[in-house]
Amino acid sequence: xxxxSDAHLATLAAKEHDRQxxxxxxxxxQSAVRRFFLNHTLGDAQLxxxxxxxxxxxxxxxxxxxxxxxxxxxxxxxxxxxVFYDYIRAHRETGDIDPEVCSRPAPDADGGTLxxxxxxxxxxxxPVERSxxxxxxxxxLPIEKIAEVTGMPQGTIKSHLARxxxxxxxxxxxxxxxxx
Numbered sequence: 001x002x003x004x005s006d007a008h009l010a011t012l013a014a015k016e017h018d019r020q021x022x023x024x025x026x027x028x029x030q031s032a033v034r035r036f037f038l039n040h041t042l043g044d045a046q047l048x049x050x051x052x053x054x055x056x057x058x059x060x061x062x063x064x065x066x067x068x069x070x071x072x073x074x075x076x077x078x079x080x081x082x083v084f085y086d087y088i089r090a091h092r093e094t095g096d097i098d099p100e101v102c103s104r105p106a107p108d109a110d111g112g113t114l115x116x117x118x119x120x121x122x123x124x125x126x127p128v129e130r131s132x133x134x135x136x137x138x139x140x141l142p143i144e145k146i147a148e149v150t151g152m153p154q155g156t157i158k159s160h161l162a163r164x165x166x167x168x169x170x171x172x173x174x175x176x177x178x179x180x
Contacts, residue, residue, distance in 0.1 A: 006072035014064040022063065026056055029076055032139065036080050039134040040127070042119040051087060055080045070148050077139075077149045081131065088127060121171045129164035132157050 004021075006028065012021035033055055037048035058079050066075050122130050128150075135141045135149060143161075147154050 007066075007068045010063055010066045010068070010072055013060070014066065022060055025059075025072065025076075029073060030056070032073065033076060033080050035138065036077060036134070037084065039122065039138055040084050040130060042123050051080070051083055055083045058083065074145055074148050077135070078151070081149050084131075085127075117172070117175060117177070120175075121168050124167050124171050125164050128152075129160045129167070132160040133164040133168065136161060 004024070006025060009021040009025050012018040013025065030052065033052045034048055037051045038045065041047045041051070055076070059076055062079070066072065122133070125133060131150060132146055135146045136143070141149070143154050143157050146152075146157050150157065152160075
């Protein structure tokens with residue numbers, strides 16, 4: 001049996017209001033969207049799940065705007081990116097979080113495992129640097145795709161990547177991780 005493409009499923013969901021087709025898209029992409037948010041929220045699973053749910057609701061409501069000029073996964077990550085930055089802006093305005101949300105270290109609840117060290121390192125980055133770093137190093141997106149997801153020029157992304165990698169390397173080296 002041949003797999004149905006994301007573009008075809010999106011067309012079914014948009015034109016025929018096929019919820020099962022959209023459900024298949026959710027099943028295919030929920031892990032990537034959740035991973036995106038886990039990296040951005042420094043491992044906050046509950047917040048990541050809430051933001052992922054918001055992303056899929058927005059995707060369903062706006063599925064008719066998917067034109068297929070980019071991969072569905074890129075379109076969906078663009079929505080996720082916007083959901084995250086909408087969350088930051090909304091909470092900054094209400095005072096629920098400080099302006100550098102997710103830019104402080106996550107609590108080290110389990111004695112310094114590698115995961116917490118990585119989250120601590122990612123916490124040192126500005127959110128936009130973290131976005132570029134995780135999209136490239138975790139999700140494996142090339143700079144061109146990161147530009148599609150974030151809406152930033154490629155040169156800006158390269159700058160964020162360079163600064164972010166420098167900060168990560170410095171933090172990890174200071175904390176016992178060396179390239180040797």
